[in-house]
Amino acid sequence: MSSAITTGFVPQAKTRPPRTPGENYLNVAFGVKSWLLTTDHKRIAILYLVTLTILFFIGGAAATVIRLNLMTPNGELVPADTYNKLFSAHGIIMVWFFLVPVVPTVLGNFLVPMMIGARDLAFPKINLLSWYVFTIGAIITLWALLAGGVDTGWTFYTPFSSKYARTNVLPTMIGIFISGFSSIMTGLNFIATMHTMRAPGLTWFRMPLFLWAHYAASIILVLATPVLAMALILVGVERAWGIGIFDPELGGDPVLFQHLFWFYSHPVVYIMLLPAMGIVSEIVTCFSRKHIFGYVFVLWSSIGIAVLSFLVWAHHMFVAGQSVYSALIFSALSYMVAVPSAIKVFNWTATLYKGSIAFETPLLFALGFIALFTMGGLTGLFLAALGVDMHVHDTYFIIAHFHFIMVGGSVMGYMGGLHYWWPKMTGRMYSDFLSKLAALIIFVGFILTFLPQFVLGYLGMPRRYHVYPPEFQVLNVMSSAGASILAVGYVLPLFYMLWSLYAGKPSGPNPWGATGLEWQTPSPPPPHNFDETPIVTTGPYEYSIEESALVH
Amino acid sequence: MFAEVPLFPEQASTTAQRVDALFFFLCAVCGTMAVLIAGLVLFFAFKYHRRAEDERTPRITGNNPLEWFWTITPLFVFLIMFLWGANIYTSVSLPPPDALEIFVVGKQWMWKIQHPSGQREINELHVPVDQPIKLTLTSEDVIHDFSVPAFRTKIDVIPGRYMQIWFQPTKTGRYHLFCSQYCGTSHANMVGSVYVLEREEFRQWLDSQAATGSLADQGRQLFLKFQCITCHSADASARAPVLEGLYGRIVPLKDGRTTVADDAYLRESILYPEAKIVQGWEPIMPTFKGQVEEEDLIKLLAFIKSLKPGQTPVRNEESLPPLDAPKVPPGGNPKPRQSVPTYQPQGKSNQP
Structure with a gap:
């Protein structure tokens, strides 16, 4: 399809081993061993995809019970301790075992080498190791959550977690600690790959924004994850041996933990978000057939977000007794970090201008991302305002806000990316109708689930409440109803995606008429991605180049 | 069951009015932005939807003045939001000198309130209307959070520390008191009520409560x-x-x-x-x-x-025995302690 547009590189002399026609990374070898010992970044991406999909539905199941319990004010469904373990499990699984890794390890793993014209990541074995480390961490944490559970919430606030909680705090933290190493490995791998393995002609400023987003996210992964590891170790040391670090009884400072925790956990939001933003930049340009508006601004806003994300952590602690001056500084810095996010939204919108917009499924998800992320970002302005945060902190307003960012943003972006590159990953097209239906259901279900929670939050309903005053029931029922719609929206893709593997139409190498290097190879790609190392001659989004300019 | 569905919390303190004003400002600005962006996206999406498969598009790579415009403008708007929010926050952290001081101790899972005149309450707080109230709070175990949505007031209650917040109720009534910082099993039951009473009512309430001295x-x-x-x-x-x-x-x-x-x-x-x-x-x-x-x-x-000058009590025979004094049989005459507590070098150890 429209091969004339798919330019950006010229074939070079053969540098790759010859390949039997029709051979691709999926059919090159069969059997469990060929998967478990693979170093092919594409196969590792599939391993991650399967692992993370399972984890997503486990975390989602916890959310389902939470929402069912909140249908009634007295919490008849589960006892308080179970409820506390459920929201802890939901947060822990969704944050560390889905949202943080999902876009980098599935789509990033698959696409970073392909987008830079390389045959694999810089360290293929470390890439495989990262999956094993992640899986071991996930199994330990899952075991801890299922065999007794943990009731600290995903935030592990001290001294509750270090002294008072009588649940599986240590095993859960050990699992998270271990999985952190996989994050660091993935981040390092991406940084090394982008520095050393770009195809000839692919200068830094010709890199697709998806890569820049992953570069920025990798910086955060590498720099922030060790701080979480330290915080977890310190909690473990206090819990296991009673060494006073956070417990005031032992001379410690409980708020110190919050500083360490949020020094990691605020940037981590951008680990979830930046790669999803990268996906949106790819999708919006492709389906509007336009060059990205303000490439440099979108690019630097990614880096700006990565840097500023390290300077706003204490905005989670405005009511935790920090000095007024510190609160003022962190409030101001939090507004600063909103600027690059706003820049991205404006540029995506401007990219649509005078485009040729095709309403394919990926674009629906991307537009959903823009809408929901914008609402999430704008409500973030409420929280950065010290006076308002004082009221809505630790209420459902926060819950709604970060679900708009992390689910409305990251998950929508991930779904968009998965639908966008699915034909590349599998060589098959999924059902057009069902996928558009899923996008619509997820969008509607999401709005219905989380919009009432803003109202609940401003009314003052605190988060992590197993029971609540009866006047909040109507809004909670609305939210639970929305969640059931949302659940349908998330289960639906499972079916039509799997179905597409058996019955999907072959997609061909470039079903969307996209410009990226990853579309220059057959679908699914051959084991070494490119038969010839591509040479890049233009920027990434030359959708509007005149025919004549394309002839080499 | 669904008779009354509140959509907006009651405004029952001077802070509430100020917080809500900023909240409405934020709603207006952010609402405008959201509508603008959504409107533009939808407008472009339909105006420029693909009509033919081979449709071409103009090559537009950006517009620097426009970029700077939408970088600088939000900054200015954000600055207003920041200053407004900071203004409320700083004034809430500075209690007026005439505030009535009430003490709050949080523990798993209850609120213990002490009035300066000696009255104690559990999970209830009675305060007079139109009077600045200063709360001094601490926790016996984990971190709690004292939150009264109708006052738009919230502060973490941290063990080992005194936290402080103040508010001035403007409306009599009964309001929710929530623990907003997750604190374990019965976190959701660490709730109570704040009763705002007319001054005269409050005085009567104080009198009706047993108190063993201030x-x-x-x-x-x-x-x-x-x-x-x-x-x-x-x-x-x-x-x-x-x-x-x-x-x-x-x-x-x-x-x-x-x-x-x-x-x-x-x-x-x-x-x-x-x-x-x-x-x-x-x-x-x-x-x-x-x-x-x-x-x-x-x-x-x-x-x-x-303690004002000259008010330090004089130690006498009736003083109670020191804590570590040997037990005296009932009716026995407790002897005043002769030895002073000796200082034992303890380094960093906090063990008594």
């Missing part, structure tokens, strides 16, 4: 009971600084620094006496950590804060 009076008894008086006497032979009129003063320390004698300092000096040594004195005071409960600390503080 907080300061109770603190005075503890001051004797814990034998603080042994050293902190007002006479010339005192082995420790005189506490009269101490509260709020600037205290010169042995290491050359100075500190303000506020609640946190007094608390620290009782629990960790070696942390800040007053100039001219030796660190001979033993720690009272583990011996004085949070609620008793508050009473002691209330007493020290109330």
Whole structure:
């Protein structure tokens, strides 16, 4: 399809081993061993995809019970301790075992080498190791959550977690600690790959924004994850041996933990978000057939977000007794970090201008991302305002806000990316109708689930409440109803995606008429991605180049 | 069941009005932005939807003035939001001098309230309307959070620390009190009510509550009971600084620094006496950590804060025996303690 547009590189002399026609990374070898010992970044991406999909539905199941319990004010469904373990499990699984890794390890793993014209990541074995480390961490944490559970919430606030909680705090933290190493490995791998393995002609400023987003996210992964590891170790040391670090009884400072925790956990939001933003930049340009508006601004806003994300952590602690001056500084810095996010939204919108917009499924998800992320970002302005945060902190307003960012943003972006590159990953097209239906259901279900929670939050309903005053029931029922719609929206893709593997139409190498290097190879790609190392001659989004300019 | 669905919380304090004003401003600005962006996206999406498969598009790569416009403009708008929010926050952290001070101790899973006149409440707080109320809060175990949505007031209650917040109720009624910081199993049941009463009603309520003397009076008894008086006497032979009129003063320390004698300092000096040594004195005071409960600390503080020159009680035969004194048979005459508590070098250890 429209091969004339798919330019950006010229074939070079053969540098790759010859390949039997029709051979691709999926059919090159069969059997469990060929998967478990693979170093092919594409196969590792599939391993991650399967692992993370399972984890997503486990975390989602916890959310389902939470929402069912909140249908009634007295919490008849589960006892308080179970409820506390459920929201802890939901947060822990969704944050560390889905949202943080999902876009980098599935789509990033698959696409970073392909987008830079390389045959694999810089360290293929470390890439495989990262999956094993992640899986071991996930199994330990899952075991801890299922065999007794943990009731600290995903935030592990001290001294509750270090002294008072009588649940599986240590095993859960050990699992998270271990999985952190996989994050660091993935981040390092991406940084090394982008520095050393770009195809000839692919200068830094010709890199697709998806890569820049992953570069920025990798910086955060590498720099922030060790701080979480330290915080977890310190909690473990206090819990296991009673060494006073956070417990005031032992001379410690409980708020110190919050500083360490949020020094990691605020940037981590951008680990979830930046790669999803990268996906949106790819999708919006492709389906509007336009060059990205303000490439440099979108690019630097990614880096700006990565840097500023390290300077706003204490905005989670405005009511935790920090000095007024510190609160003022962190409030101001939090507004600063909103600027690059706003820049991205404006540029995506401007990219649509005078485009040729095709309403394919990926674009629906991307537009959903823009809408929901914008609402999430704008409500973030409420929280950065010290006076308002004082009221809505630790209420459902926060819950709604970060679900708009992390689910409305990251998950929508991930779904968009998965639908966008699915034909590349599998060589098959999924059902057009069902996928558009899923996008619509997820969008509607999401709005219905989380919009009432803003109202609940401003009314003052605190988060992590197993029971609540009866006047909040109507809004909670609305939210639970929305969640059931949302659940349908998330289960639906499972079916039509799997179905597409058996019955999907072959997609061909470039079903969307996209410009990226990853579309220059057959679908699914051959084991070494490119038969010839591509040479890049233009920027990434030359959708509007005149025919004549394309002839080499 | 669904008879009354509130969509907006009651405004029952002066802070509430200010917070809501900013909230509405944010809603207006952000609502406008959201509508603008959504409108543009939808408008472009339909105006420029693909009509033919081979449709071409103009190559537009950006527009720098436009970029700077939408970078700088939000910055200015954000600056307004920041200053407005900061203004509310700073004023909430500075209680007016005439505020009525009430003490709150949180523990898993209840709120214990102490009024200055000695009344105690559990999970209920009675306050007079139109009167600034200053809360001093601490926790006996984990971090809690004292939150009254109708006042738009919220503060974490942190163990080992005194937190402070103030509000001025403007409307009588009963309002929710929530623990907003997750604190374990019964977190959702660590709730209560704030009753805002007319001043006269409040006075009647105070009178109807049993109280064994004001907080300061109770603190005075503890001051004797814990034998603080042994050293902190007002006479010339005192082995420790005189506490009269101490509260709020600037205290010169042995290491050359100075500190303000506020609640946190007094608390620290009782629990960790070696942390800040007053100039001219030796660190001979033993720690009272583990011996004085949070609620008793508050009473002691209330007493020290109330102590005017000449009011230090005189130690006499009727003083209660020191805590570690040998048990005296009932009816026996307790002997005043002769030996002073000796200072044992303890390094960093906080064990009593």
